[in-house]
Amino acid sequence: MRVLELRNVEKTYRLSDNQKFQALKGINVSFGSGELVSIIGESGSGKSTLMNLIGGLDSDFSGELLVAGRNIGNFTERELDIYRKNKIGFVFQSFNLISHLSVLDNVTIAMTLANVSKEERIKRAKEILNDVGLEKHIYKKPNQLSGGQKQRVAIARALINNPEIILADEPTGALDSETTVQVLDIIRDIAEKGKLVIMVTHSERVAAISSRVIEISDGQIIDDKPGVILEENTKLNYISNDGIKKNKQNLSFISAIKLAFLNMKEKKIRNILVSLGASIGIMSVIFLLALGNGVKQYFNDTMSRHVNQLVIEVNMPKNAENNQASENNFRPPMMPMVGEKRPFQQSDIDKLSAINHVTAVEKGFNIISIGSNSLTYGKSNCHLLLVGSISSNITNSNIKEGRLPKNNEIIINEMVARKLDKDVVGKKVTLNILINQHYMHEDFVVSGIYTSGNNDSMSNMEIVMLNYADLESLCKRNNFDFKPTTVYLLTNSDKYTKGIKSKIEELGYMGSTQEMMASMFTEMIDIITYVLAGISGISLVVSAIMILVVLYISVVERTKEIGVLKAIGARRKDVRRIFVSEAFLIGLFSGVIALGLSLLLMFATNLVSNRKFNIDIVIMNSWYAVFGIVVSIVISMISGMMPASKAAKLDPVESLRRE
Numbered sequence: 001m002r003v004l005e006l007r008n009v010e011k012t013y014r015l016s017d018n019q020k021f022q023a024l025k026g027i028n029v030s031f032g033s034g035e036l037v038s039i040i041g042e043s044g045s046g047k048s049t050l051m052n053l054i055g056g057l058d059s060d061f062s063g064e065l066l067v068a069g070r071n072i073g074n075f076t077e078r079e080l081d082i083y084r085k086n087k088i089g090f091v092f093q094s095f096n097l098i099s100h101l102s103v104l105d106n107v108t109i110a111m112t113l114a115n116v117s118k119e120e121r122i123k124r125a126k127e128i129l130n131d132v133g134l135e136k137h138i139y140k141k142p143n144q145l146s147g148g149q150k151q152r153v154a155i156a157r158a159l160i161n162n163p164e165i166i167l168a169d170e171p172t173g174a175l176d177s178e179t180t181v182q183v184l185d186i187i188r189d190i191a192e193k194g195k196l197v198i199m200v201t202h203s204e205r206v207a208a209i210s211s212r213v214i215e216i217s218d219g220q221i222i223d224d225k226p227g228v229i230l231e232e233n234t235k236l237n238y239i240s241n242d243g244i245k246k247n248k249q250n251l252s253f254i255s256a257i258k259l260a261f262l263n264m265k266e267k268k269i270r271n272i273l274v275s276l277g278a279s280i281g282i283m284s285v286i287f288l289l290a291l292g293n294g295v296k297q298y299f300n301d302t303m304s305r306h307v308n309q310l311v312i313e314v315n316m317p318k319n320a321e322n323n324q325a326s327e328n329n330f331r332p333p334m335m336p337m338v339g340e341k342r343p344f345q346q347s348d349i350d351k352l353s354a355i356n357h358v359t360a361v362e363k364g365f366n367i368i369s370i371g372s373n374s375l376t377y378g379k380s381n382c383h384l385l386l387v388g389s390i391s392s393n394i395t396n397s398n399i400k401e402g403r404l405p406k407n408n409e410i411i412i413n414e415m416v417a418r419k420l421d422k423d424v425v426g427k428k429v430t431l432n433i434l435i436n437q438h439y440m441h442e443d444f445v446v447s448g449i450y451t452s453g454n455n456d457s458m459s460n461m462e463i464v465m466l467n468y469a470d471l472e473s474l475c476k477r478n479n480f481d482f483k484p485t486t487v488y489l490l491t492n493s494d495k496y497t498k499g500i501k502s503k504i505e506e507l508g509y510m511g512s513t514q515e516m517m518a519s520m521f522t523e524m525i526d527i528i529t530y531v532l533a534g535i536s537g538i539s540l541v542v543s544a545i546m547i548l549v550v551l552y553i554s555v556v557e558r559t560k561e562i563g564v565l566k567a568i569g570a571r572r573k574d575v576r577r578i579f580v581s582e583a584f585l586i587g588l589f590s591g592v593i594a595l596g597l598s599l600l601l602m603f604a605t606n607l608v609s610n611r612k613f614n615i616d617i618v619i620m621n622s623w624y625a626v627f628g629i630v631v632s633i634v635i636s637m638i639s640g641m642m643p644a645s646k647a648a649k650l651d652p653v654e655s656l657r658r659e
């Protein structure tokens with residue numbers, strides 16, 4: 001039966017400088033099933049060129065190369081891949097086994113590329129390895145085999161998809177005479193089973209067992225003569241022309257990942273180092289996010305720890321047109337100044353006291369400033385961040401030394417005491433304060449020192465407090481009216497606190513200064529965290545370049561392997577998929593390493609912060625972990641795109657020729 005026919009086939013190589021070289025000059029020949037053909041000829045006569053055309057590795061020729069009535073010169077890339085995968089089996093002089101795959105995996109690779117199920121792959125591979133006498137060696141790696149065994153593995157690989165045509169380029173060229181005989185026996189058996197076997201050879205011994213010998217010289221057939229007569233045989237039971245379903249499916253993602261993993265395992269140290277290097281950037285991003293989270297939580301906790309739940313602070317919204325402020329006004333100002341705030345009118349106070357479960361209303365103020373307000377004691381001067389009124393929020397439990405202030409008295413916090421004089425309690429100080437463009441100075445006696453708790457970040461701010469009535473009369477003496485900028489609503493059970501707070505918001509007022517400051521600081525911590533995480537993210541660019549370089553090196557190292565994969569039917573997409581999978585795995589490993597390292601760093605930092613401040617300053621969130629791993633994978637896969645597409649575009653003929 002005619003399997004292959006070449007009609008006037010010519011091949012011209014394009015050289016640089018518009019030069020051309022014609023390697024095949026009008027080849028006319030046909031081949032049938034069950035033939036064992038030797039192609040002989042001088043070096044450079046065109047034998048390999050002819051094999052490449054027949055094998056579908058090169059479709060750039062003129063004339064017709066007909067397989068089952070169709071010219072493969074007109075095949076699309078996809079059709080050529082399928083043709084190589086299902087119709088052709090290649091056997092190379094230097095075996096071209098994939099070194100990091102076992103004998104079994106080397107044989108099944110063509111079926112893996114066709115996405116045949118694992119059980120079926122292994123069953124077929126075992127049968128065929130049994131046929132070539134390698135059943136005991138299936139788990140060995142190629143470098144653990146002798147030359148003859150390697151070539152038998154290559155033959156098994158060529159036969160696995162039950163192709164009609166076996167192309168063997170000097171199949172015994174690298175073997176000694178004893179193993180040459182074994183391999184030739186198998187090749188003859190294959191032809192006797194009805195396959196078309198075409199061999200390129202320089203060896204007379206090989207030519208002598210062939211059923212046909214074709215001689216090529218200078219790109220032309222100069223002789224075509226019959227050889228020995230082949231007989232049908234009962235060996236190689238596995239090989240037959242039927243029974244095996246030709247698969248058009250492609251390499252699955254799982255198989256691609258497995259192939260990538262097997263290759264990475266081979267270069268363990270290199271891949272561990274790359275993953276470790278790439279993980280540093282991701283680790284710093286994860287760690288900084290967790291640190292920002294910890295600082296924020298610590299801050300919020302300490303801000304709310306000493307708040308009396310029965311006293312609810314209310315402030316006027318900034319620049320409110322009316323009391324029914326729009327939602328936009330709820331955003332806390334970055335630095336609220338009293339001048340910017342509208343004071344509470346009696347109507348506001350009436351409205352607030354009418355809220356359900358509000359038992360009393362206290363007037364108050366909170367003046368936050370940077371630099372304008374200060375407290376003077378003798379020659380010492382201390383700038384005040386916050387001047388506030390005494391409310392029911394402050395109780396005797398907040399007094400570390402002395403007592404709550406009466407008329408014309410003031411309490412200071414520990415920070416102010418430290419800056420002025422630790423013995424300032426009971427002494428006269430001068431409060432310098434700017435309200436509504438009135439700069440006022442008034443003497444007060446320090447009645448005590450206020451504390452907001454041991455771990456309270458409020459203790460790092462300069463705060464003084466006095467009675468509302470004192471400030472009101474100070475303003476009156478300076479000829480202007482002082483209205484409360486803060487109102488405290490009192491209730492008798494903390495179960496009403498939440499409801500009262502939401503009613504306050506509904507009416508268009510704002511919550512406590514502490515809450516405002518907390519959200520302001522939270523916002524600042526967020527900004528700082530993201531900026532720092534962003535800066536450390538720059539190292540991700542370095543990681544990306546490192547992965548890119550390593551994968552490029554991998555492509556160069558594996559050029560021949562890529563050629564083999566293409567020869568056995570891998571599509572561009574399959575090759576790309578294998579390399580992208582490798583990038584995916586590097587990204588996954590570096591993400592996991594980064595997470596592990598940031599957890600370690602977290603434990604170490606928290607150990608220190610617990611010892612010093614009794615808190616966990618780094619708090620991990622599972623989203624940061626997921627984010628870190630996903631970013632790592634995405635960066636790695638993006639870096640892997642270029643090397644992967646370089647690998648996919650490699651020309652199979654060139655790749656196979658690469659030493």
Ligand SMILES: Nc1ncnc2c1ncn2[C@@H]1O[C@H](COP(=O)(O)OP(=O)(O)OP(=O)(O)O)[C@@H](O)[C@H]1O
Nearest residue numbers: 013014021023041042043044045046047048049050
């Ligand atoms: N890519 C190429 N570009 C230009 N010329 C090429 C290319 N490949 C092969 N040739 C030329 O085509 C001719 C045939 O080469 P081919 O490799 O087919 O010879 P061969 O008969 O297989 O030789 P050998 O027995 O030494 O392997 C040679 O002169 C070679 O230099």
